[in-house]
Amino acid sequence: MNLRDVYIDEVTSRIPESMRQDVALELESTIDDMTGNDSSEAALFEALRQLGDPHILAARYANRPLYxxxxxxxxxxxxxxxxxxxxxxxxxxxxxxxxxxxxxxxxxxxxxxxxxxxxxxxxxxxxxxxxxxxxxxxxxxxxxxxxxxxxxxxxxxxPEQLKKVKPRSTSISFGSILFDIVATVLMVVLYVNAEQLIRVVTDSGSYPLLDASVLDQFFPFVIALAAFGIAIAIYKWIVRHWTKPLALWNALFNIVWIVVTALIMLQPDLLSTEALSLIAEQINADLETISRWGVWSVLLTIIIVCILDLAEGLIKAFRR
Known part of the structure; x- marks a missing residue:
């Protein structure tokens, strides 16, 4: 069997049987036309090279995608x-x-x-x-x-859909929406389990840093705030770009978040004296300094994050 017949067999063996005879005859004619009167092996190689991989050619004949x-x-x-x-x-x-x-x-x-x-x-x-x-x-x-x-x-x-396209500068990324939801859920879980998770561990045992009775007083506010945040995240998901109403609601949410956080963090009995005493012994600092720095570090971090978030929404919504 010469190379022409081998090539044709490679193609026809990969297509439905009903097509094989017609395809074989077509390929024979095509190869003969491409080689002309030149019967050399080099001319046959050039013709077969132009026809390409028999696997791909078979897929074209069978109308079968290779992807x-x-x-x-x-x-x-x-x-x-x-x-x-x-x-x-x-x-x-x-x-x-x-x-x-x-x-x-x-x-x-x-x-x-x-x-x-x-x-x-x-x-x-x-x-x-x-x-x-x-x-x-x-x-x-x-x-x-x-x-x-x-x-x-x-x-x-x-084409009419182009009228509804909003500027990319006001778009809200899908990742930021999911981050808002995940962060809200994790914050609630951390708040509920704060007594177990936020502890001071020493050789003599572990002690909760936060007073659970104080946290319980603000639990309804935290749940309401979390629901508010998830509702805004869903609203972002629906509109997918910053609008003035959305920016204002988002700003309100961040302001309320700052207020609730401040109310909780500034409670005089929030931090356990026993846990603070253990920390003071380890770092050689007085209780008041540790308490003040810890509370204000957390509070300032929350304030900065909230201000950046509300500023982004207001700037993108109102600068158009």
Whole structure:
């Protein structure tokens, strides 16, 4: 069998049997036309080189794509991944962290606890990423091959939609919205479990730094504020760009957050005297200095973060 026949056999063996004879005859004629009267091996090689890989040529004859997701669906495929993957990762991260924060630490050291939590949370995130990518890819793989040629599913774009496009300078990133939600949930979990998680550990034992009775007094305000924050995050998710009403609501939320934080942090009985005494012994400082620096460090950090967040919304919404 000469090289021409080998090439033709490589092509026809990969297409439906009903097409093989016609394709074989077509290829024979094409190769003969390309080589002309030159029967040398070099001329045949050049003709076969121009025809290309028999695998690819067979796929063209069989109208069978050689890619998982084609150009017609690739944009929708990427957009779906951008939406679903962050949500899946965020949910599994929140659930993993909540699970660890609500479980007792027992005799495990903080370093061991954090390393174990990090490794298992990382494994959960890796698993959900793989699962999400697999199922989205499989879904689009099936759609790619089920939709008739020439049709583009999920595409309903019209020029009129350009009128609704907002300036990119006012857009709100999906990542920042998810960060707001995650931070709010984790802050509530930390607040509820503060007596267990925020402790001073010594050789003689561990002591809570915060007074649970003081925290309990402000618990309804914290829950209401968290609900307010999540509602604003959902509002951001819906509009996806800064508007004046959204910026004003966001500013109000940050102001209330500062006020509630100040009310809690400035409570005279918030910090445990016993825990502060242990810290004072270790760093050779008086109780008043430790208490003052600790309270104002946390409070100033919250104020700076809130001011930056509300300023971003107001600037982007009102400078247009």
């Amino acid at each position: 998982l997701i084609g150009p017609a669906l690739f944009t929708q495929y990427v957009n779906i991944i951008k939406i679903v993957l962050p949500i899946a990762v965020t949910v599994v991260t929140i659930l993993s962290i909540i699970g660890y924060l609500t479980n007792p630490i027992d005799d495990t050291s903080w370093s061991q606890f954090l390393i174990q939590a990090f490794l298992q949370t990382g494994a959960a995130i890796f698993n959900v990423v793989v699962q999400t990518l697999f199922w989205i890819t499989l879904t689009f793989f099936i759609i790619e091959r089920a939709v008739p040629e020439g049709e583009v599913p999920f595409s309903s774009w019209k």
